[in-house]
Amino acid sequence: MxxxxxxxxxxxxxxxxxxxxxxxxxxxxxxxxxxxxxxxxxxxxxxxxxxxxxxxxxxxxxxxxxxxxxxxxxxxxxxxxxxxxxxxxxxxxxxxxxxxxxxxxxxxxxxxxxxxxxxxxxxxxxxxxxxxxxxxxxxxxxxxxxxxxxxxxxxxxxxxxxGRSIVSVALDLAEEVATTPWKEAHTLVFGTGAYAGATMAALSARGCHNVWVYSASGRAEEFTAKRGGTPVTDAELTQAMTASDVIIGCSGGSTPFSSETFPEGNHIVVDMALTRDFDPSIADLDGVELITLESVRLAAPEEANESVSAARAIVEKATREFRAHRNQQNVDDAIVALRRHTMAVLDTEMDKVRHQYGCGAQADQLEFAMRRMMHSLLHTPMVKARKLAAEGREQEFMDAIEALYDITVPEPAAEDSPEADTTPAGHDVAEQQKAS
The missing domain is CATH 3.30.460.30 (Glutamyl-tRNA reductase, N-terminal domain)
Incomplete structure (x- = not known):
């Protein structure tokens, strides 16, 4: 594979x-x-x-x-x-x-x-x-x-x-151009997905508690019950946008707000949705400051060189280990397939022997000797296979047994359960669009 x-x-x-x-x-x-x-x-x-x-x-x-x-x-x-x-x-x-x-x-x-x-x-x-x-x-x-x-x-x-993230850098940019401190600002958040959740947590950490939440799919009430804020209905949306100092898009809605439908006034608009909640043309409106993902990317601070170098060294080691493990897994599966094939041939021949000569002690001795011979014959190919795997050439062994014995190595079975991962969930576009 x-x-x-x-x-x-x-x-x-x-x-x-x-x-x-x-x-x-x-x-x-x-x-x-x-x-x-x-x-x-x-x-x-x-x-x-x-x-x-x-x-x-x-x-x-x-x-x-x-x-x-x-x-x-x-x-x-x-x-x-x-x-x-x-x-x-x-x-x-x-x-x-x-x-x-x-x-x-x-x-x-x-x-x-x-x-x-x-x-x-x-x-x-x-x-x-x-x-x-x-x-x-x-x-x-x-x-x-x-x-x-x-x-x-x-x-x-x-x-x-x-603890830097796209959300934190975007809010830093908004803070640089804001005339109202977070504690006094009125903020409107579009969306109820994981990205919106991360935004709500970041706003709360900065002391911003006057937060409205709008969801085109009607999930704002459920979302705010868990994360705080006040839900906004379709009928209340225009009024909320007009009154907001900061408007944050996290929903990735299919139809972005155009400059023609955007309310007048002074607004900082942070559009963090990949498919855009707001048309870029709103940046040309008087009183509107638009911050986009591209703005965040350009403003993102550099991490310390030593931290990046250490992380890259860990990635390189993990890549080598993954490659070695995969090579060994592949060759182990091929060895099992070869052993199963040869033992199946032996079992077939022993069935013929017992059918013709019975199941006495001589048949048992013959089977014991043949199995020892099979193990001896397989020893060298197995040693060679593991050596090839260590060199990243396990495919040569797999190709050889397929050509010689018509053996196709089966795909490894998937494990029943993934490893636990306690890392807090971040934002992703698919989840934003499902939940907003």
């Missing part, structure tokens, strides 16, 4: 492209796994990235066919040109895909380096894939290794100790 990833993030494309691609991701679903070229699929979608992790067969062209199918599906669903979609993704395979995920989950690839919210997003991506039935055994192992790497970075380095 081959692991691979399609990566589109703020590192290689603009955020508008990420948002546009995201609109077509919902069409990928279980069909490509159950009936298509994929053995597994996990989708990681956040405010700054869209990453698709897949597993395909190891035969020539399987990854290419899987990528073609994914690109075509996204293109059709989002009404985009296939060449545009393909050019918006960076394709990584096996060790490179694993290394990238480990780098992402530790916050090293985030717009705000070291943010902890991404760990929760990665965890939820695997949970969603499990629920949809698209999480293959190898992808589960990959994402659980990523969770372990994030915990190691969190405990062994100072990366992210200052």
């Amino acid at each position: 081959v692991l691979f990833s399609l990566v589109s993030s703020h590192k290689n494309v603009d955020l508008n492209t990420v948002a546009t691609l995201t609109t077509g991701v919902g069409a990928l679903g279980p069909a490509l796994v159950n009936e298509g070229p994929l053995k597994g699929l996990v989708t990681l979608s956040t405010c700054n990235r869209l990453e698709l992790y897949g597993e395909a067969l190891a035969t020539d062209g399987d990854v290419d066919r899987a990528v073609d199918a994914m690109v075509a599906t996204i293109s059709d669903a989002a009404d985009l040109d296939e060449s545009f979609v393909r050019g918006s993704f960076e394709i990584l395979r096996d060790e490179d895909a694993a290394s990238h995920l480990f780098t992402v989950v530790t916050g090293l690839e985030s717009a705000v380096v070291g943010e902890r919210e991404i760990t929760g997003q990665v965890r939820r991506a695997l949970m969603n894939a499990r629920e949809e039935g698209t999480a293959s055994g190898e992808l589960i192992r990959l994402f659980e290794a990523a969770a372990r790497t994030a915990r190691t970075v969190g405990t062994e380095t100072a990366l992210g100790e200052r």
